[in-house]
Amino acid sequence: MTSYDALLLVSFGGPEGPQDVMPFLENVTRGRNVPRERLEKVAEHYHLFGGVSPINQHCRDLKAAIEADFAAHGVDLPVYWGNRNWDPYLTDTVRQMADDGIRRAAAFVTSAYSGFSSCGQYAGDIARARAAVPGAPEIDKLRVYFNHPGFVEPFVEATRAALDRLPEDLRGRAHVAFSAHSVPMAQPGRERYAAELADISAHVAAQAAPGHDWRLVYQSRSGPPGQPWLEPDIGDHLEELHAAGTRAVVVVPIGFVSDHMEVKYDLDVEAAELAAKLGLAYERAATPGTHPRYVSMVRELLAERTAGPDAPRPALGTLGARPDVCPAECGHA
Numbered sequence: 170m171t172s173y174d175a176l177l178l179v180s181f182g183g184p185e186g187p188q189d190v191m192p193f194l195e196n197v198t199r200g201r202n203v204p205r206e207r208l209e210k211v212a213e214h215y216h217l218f219g220g221v222s223p224i225n226q227h228c229r230d231l232k233a234a235i236e237a238d239f240a241a242h243g244v245d246l247p248v249y250w251g252n253r254n255w256d257p258y259l260t261d262t263v264r265q266m267a268d269d270g271i272r273r274a275a276a277f278v279t280s281a282y283s284g285f286s287s288c289g290q291y292a293g294d295i296a297r298a299r300a301a302v303p304g305a306p307e308i309d310k311l312r313v314y315f316n317h318p319g320f321v322e323p324f325v326e327a328t329r330a331a332l333d334r335l336p337e338d339l340r341g342r343a344h345v346a347f348s349a350h351s352v353p354m355a356q357p358g359r360e361r362y363a364a365e366l367a368d369i370s371a372h373v374a375a376q377a378a379p380g381h382d383w384r385l386v387y388q389s390r391s392g393p394p395g396q397p398w399l400e401p402d403i404g405d406h407l408e409e410l411h412a413a414g415t416r417a418v419v420v421v422p423i424g425f426v427s428d429h430m431e432v433k434y435d436l437d438v439e440a441a442e443l444a445a446k447l448g449l450a451y452e453r454a455a456t457p458g459t460h461p462r463y464v465s466m467v468r469e470l471l472a473e474r475t476a477g478p479d480a481p482r483p484a485l486g487t488l489g490a491r492p493d494v495c496p497a498e499c500g501h502a
């Protein structure tokens with residue numbers, strides 16, 4: 170039995186005005202060998218939305234929803250929020266927690282999978298923030314939750330709803346494309362990341378779209394050209410579907426917890442425009458966001474970790490629950 174005196178929400182961070190865009194992109198890509206042209210292109214995506222990423226507001230909304238859920242279930246813990254790449258920065262939040270007398274917190278990161286970008290890098294951020302703050306609390310990162318029912322059930326519901334929005338005559342034979350952020354083939358944990366995505370996509374497909382063709386695809390590729398990244402890219406996949414005579418597609422952003430910029434631009438603008446050009450009927454399924462089932466998962470993850478190793482750890486699909494403390498394959502710093 171471990172007792173926690175706070176929950177810490179850890180996220181990516183995003184710009185909140187045009188003047189934030191370039192400094193934010195520089196924070197994200199520092200030391201990462203991302204070409205200048207790619208940064209300029211991504212900056213344009215943010216400028217289309219007034220230089221504001223939706224992600225910080227998602228975190229404010231999620232924090233408020235967790236607080237309300239805690240209050241409704243008698244969990245009397247403060248909820249803090251800190252980001253990797255933008256204000257409020259994780260180190261500042263950890264300093265505030267120390268000032269408030271917090272001794273041991275559980276951390277929930279807004280990324281559901283194993284692998285370096287989704288898990289190990291956040292674990293490293295937490296370790297660095299703690300190292301920078303004298304008297305920092307202990308911080309236990311909650312387990313990877315890609316197959317927790319609280320993450321999966323909202324996707325099952327959203328996939329069904331997206332299919333229902335397609336024209337009735339095309340719905341029955343619609344293709345379902347599960348989409349996730351690509352990562353370099355050389356990234357630590359890449360195999361595990363892809364295996365988790367494939368496993369849970371198969372589960373959602375079977376539950377929400379039995380008998381439909383489906384495929385796991387990738388989006389938002391970055392990095393220098395010539396460097397291999399996970400494929401197929403969603404754009405190439407849409408072209409292939411069209412060439413094979415498919416007339417309707419549902420895109421399920423299975424790799425993402427909320428409608429941040431990768432969803433709002435790369436799917437809702439770029440992929441949707443390509444589908445329109447190809448004459449493919451296109452619907453994009455909702456992400457968990459502040460779905461009540463997703464919000465209650467945070468409380469459940471905290472409760473199971475508090476209860477200790479014998480507490481049941483629910484998991485859908487075939488891979489089983491991830492251990493509380495991940496193995497080295499996530500590329501933890």
Ligand SMILES: CC1=C(CCC(=O)O)c2cc3nc(cc4[nH]c(cc5[nH]c(cc1n2)c(C)c5CCC(=O)O)c(CCC(=O)O)c4C)C(CCC(=O)O)=C3C
Pocket residue numbers: 181182183184194197198201203207208211222223224279280281286287350351352353389390391392424425426428429430431
């Ligand atoms: C696996 C993965 C997730 C999913 C897990 C998770 O959710 O954490 C994710 C999420 C996100 N990625 C985001 C934004 C960006 N990612 C970039 C760059 C990169 N992402 C990568 C991977 C991932 N990224 C990688 C391997 C790179 C190359 C550089 C590097 O190795 O780090 C760049 C630089 C420009 C570009 O190259 O695109 C930006 C601006 C935002 C915020 C969106 C918003 O503002 O709403 C979110 C949630």
Ligand SMILES: [Fe+2]
Pocket residue numbers: 283284288289292495496499500501
């Ligand atoms: Fe990990």
